[in-house]
Amino acid sequence: MVDMSGAEALMHSLKNEGVNEVFGLPGGANLPMYDELYKSDIRHILVRHEQSASHMADGYGRVSRRPGVCFATSGPGATNILTGIATAQADSAPMVAITGQVPVEMIGKDAFQESDIIGMANPCVKYSYQPRDPSLIPQVVKNGFYIAKSGRPGPVLIDIPKDVQQNVAPMTFPKNHNVRGYNPWIKADPKDIESAANLLLSANKPIILAGGGVIISQAFAELSSIAEMLVIPVVTTFKGKGSFSENHPLSLGPIGMHGHAEANKIMTEADCVLAIGTRFSDRSVGTFEEFERDLSIIHMDVNPAEIGKNQTASVAIVGDVKDSLQSLAKVLAVKVVKRQETEWLKHVQETREYWHENLKIHPGEMSSHHILHKLRDVLPPNSLVTTEVGQHQMWASLFFDVISPGTFFSSTGLGTMGWGFPAAIGAKVARPDVPVVDIAGDGSFNMTENSLATAVLEDIPVIVFLINNYSLGMVAQWQRTFYDRRMIGVDQKHCPDYVKLAQSYGAHAIRAESLDEIERALKDALSSDVATVIDIPIDPEEDVLPFVAPGTSLKDMILPS
Amino acid sequence: MWSILSILVENKPGILFKITHMFRSRNFNIDSISVGVTDDPNLSRMTITTYSDEKQTKQIVKQLDKMIDVLEVEQLDEQRTFYRELAIFKIHISDANASMEINKLAMTYGGKVHNVRSKSVIVELTATPHQINSFEDIVRPFGIINSARTGVAAVERSTS
Numbered sequence A: 001m002v003d004m005s006g007a008e009a010l011m012h013s014l015k016n017e018g019v020n021e022v023f024g025l026p027g028g029a030n031l032p033m034y035d036e037l038y039k040s041d042i043r044h045i046l047v048r049h050e051q052s053a054s055h056m057a058d059g060y061g062r063v064s065r066r067p068g069v070c071f072a073t074s075g076p077g078a079t080n081i082l083t084g085i086a087t088a089q090a091d092s093a094p095m096v097a098i099t100g101q102v103p104v105e106m107i108g109k110d111a112f113q114e115s116d117i118i119g120m121a122n123p124c125v126k127y128s129y130q131p132r133d134p135s136l137i138p139q140v141v142k143n144g145f146y147i148a149k150s151g152r153p154g155p156v157l158i159d160i161p162k163d164v165q166q167n168v169a170p171m172t173f174p175k176n177h178n179v180r181g182y183n184p185w186i187k188a189d190p191k192d193i194e195s196a197a198n199l200l201l202s203a204n205k206p207i208i209l210a211g212g213g214v215i216i217s218q219a220f221a222e223l224s225s226i227a228e229m230l231v232i233p234v235v236t237t238f239k240g241k242g243s244f245s246e247n248h249p250l251s252l253g254p255i256g257m258h259g260h261a262e263a264n265k266i267m268t269e270a271d272c273v274l275a276i277g278t279r280f281s282d283r284s285v286g287t288f289e290e291f292e293r294d295l296s297i298i299h300m301d302v303n304p305a306e307i308g309k310n311q312t313a314s315v316a317i318v319g320d321v322k323d324s325l326q327s328l329a330k331v332l333a334v335k336v337v338k339r340q341e342t343e344w345l346k347h348v349q350e351t352r353e354y355w356h357e358n359l360k361i362h363p364g365e366m367s368s369h370h371i372l373h374k375l376r377d378v379l380p381p382n383s384l385v386t387t388e389v390g391q392h393q394m395w396a397s398l399f400f401d402v403i404s405p406g407t408f409f410s411s412t413g414l415g416t417m418g419w420g421f422p423a424a425i426g427a428k429v430a431r432p433d434v435p436v437v438d439i440a441g442d443g444s445f446n447m448t449e450n451s452l453a454t455a456v457l458e459d460i461p462v463i464v465f466l467i468n469n470y471s472l473g474m475v476a477q478w479q480r481t482f483y484d485r486r487m488i489g490v491d492q493k494h495c496p497d498y499v500k501l502a503q504s505y506g507a508h509a510i511r512a513e514s515l516d517e518i519e520r521a522l523k524d525a526l527s528s529d530v531a532t533v534i535d536i537p538i539d540p541e542e543d544v545l546p547f548v549a550p551g552t553s554l555k556d557m558i559l560p561s
Numbered sequence B: 001m002w003s004i005l006s007i008l009v010e011n012k013p014g015i016l017f018k019i020t021h022m023f024r025s026r027n028f029n030i031d032s033i034s035v036g037v038t039d040d041p042n043l044s045r046m047t048i049t050t051y052s053d054e055k056q057t058k059q060i061v062k063q064l065d066k067m068i069d070v071l072e073v074e075q076l077d078e079q080r081t082f083y084r085e086l087a088i089f090k091i092h093i094s095d096a097n098a099s100m101e102i103n104k105l106a107m108t109y110g111g112k113v114h115n116v117r118s119k120s121v122i123v124e125l126t127a128t129p130h131q132i133n134s135f136e137d138i139v140r141p142f143g144i145i146n147s148a149r150t151g152v153a154a155v156e157r158s159t160s
């Protein structure tokens, strides 16, 4: 036992968890922590808005699969990080957010910069702590990291009153977590695995639907070995995009609102789906009635509460999906050697070819299709890609093939504009050895573009691939399609000029108006050691198609005319 | 379908908020709720009753189970459960006759009569929600001035 202040114990505990960098912005209520941060060798990455600190921690967490850490002061600092916490929760990203709070005796008195952040964050954290005694901090941090990264990962909030940071107490640093009401390690039942194998083998038109859970548990090899063993097609949810290499012959890409036409088509024809680590979100499966046809569903998930939440399963397999897939592969290996080419597979391949030939795409050279193919051609396969939210995100879903599994990240659950750029910065901090690109829309980039200051001053050279239609394009598309072109609140009126804006931050900035210019700009950016914004003007009227309108089923997909 | 859920939770500040908040944010309804500390001062037992279909009830159980401060959740079988609710009624009395009648009714339901005044009487009743409802229906014509109910508390009867 040693005597230490709460803040000192916090830094000690963070070091014990292997934390080397934190993202944040100081204020009155977290100054004691910052003073200890000053003395420690943990790198502090200063943001210009706390929302970006939480998104950076999120990007860091998704890439490293260790909780990203962000710091904010009490009150407005804490409320500013809330969007990032909610985003991490919606996408199951590991994060530990640490906020300052007013001193214990001021809590509940509407003190200056007091907010009930624990109450506000309750529905969007995996768990939260507000230690009221400094000696609790070591155990709280230990438990917090364990909760954030285990089972279905998520954000943990630790809110520390200022006096608890300052006061000195005897500290012991525990080796183990103690969270008795939490047992994330459920092992799949062998009986369920057996039933799943039999169901898959007796199906005529089986399909695999891979969700974000595959990426979280890094079950890439297991997924492809099962797909190959059974020779069945793989579709993904948008969150599961890139869980299966998209240049694999069995890959059909994402289904859903903005899924590939062939993926949606084949999904509606299948008679048995092996759904892995997905919650059957409305964005992925449209209306659920569609799934009530004669279809057997095998649902694998780490979280028992996902089973039957949105969709009833014929067989449910609860447990870490990597483990479950390994067990399934073992059982299948005894039953099949290698499947022959089936009628179903032939049909799948024909459907894919048909849609590849017949989908009319926007004719212009600078259409999203060409732009994103160019990006794919130039980027090394192991590059990490984040996106913002909007049309560009859905074009990325449609036209940017993820080759190296687990290298694509997007705010798919909450759909947070402004997420991609700071998340890219966090990703680059976690993996400085690979290129990191944010596929951005101008509206989204505008929301957190001040993180350019962080990228430049902290030497974090990410690339912003800005598909610029000078409008809130996705909303504009909906207004064109569903509101008879009554366009309101979507025109960004060519303001700001992103090249000048980026330059004012000291970033590298290039406007690219042809495919050749894009290629040159990208090569330039890849070899640059400073953050680069590539501003790519496009036709503001280009739509994302195919499109499954909300409240309809995958069958009712709207296609380009 | 009416179901009784028995939930063992950490006895921590804010736990009631967390549990009820889960019901609100996931669009479930609480019919009644009661909480009290158990023989172990670190643990509280909550009894929550709900009206929901079978699928919803299963989801409620799983969502509760997922919560880190929840140690145990059980959906109790009504037939094998001892459950009671406390209700207090302040009932208007117009004359001595009414007073006598209410006394008799309270006795029939196993209740106790307190605080007899010239204009009102207080009845304390510990019974199943169903019995309390039926008592309430019967005394309504006298005029219920005020009433309060605690929500159900329940434990499973011995299984052997």
Ligand SMILES: Cc1ncc(C[n+]2csc(CCOP(=O)(O)OP(=O)(O)O)c2C)c(N)n1
Pocket: A388, A389, A390, A391, A392, A393, A415, A416, A417, A440, A441, A442, A443, A444, A445, A467, A469, A471, A472, A473, A474, A475
């Ligand atoms: C924080 C936030 N506010 C509003 C929205 C609603 N929204 C979804 S897409 C979109 C437009 C996005 O515009 P932009 O980033 O320019 O991308 P584009 O659609 O033009 O490619 C908006 C406003 C959102 N998703 N997030």
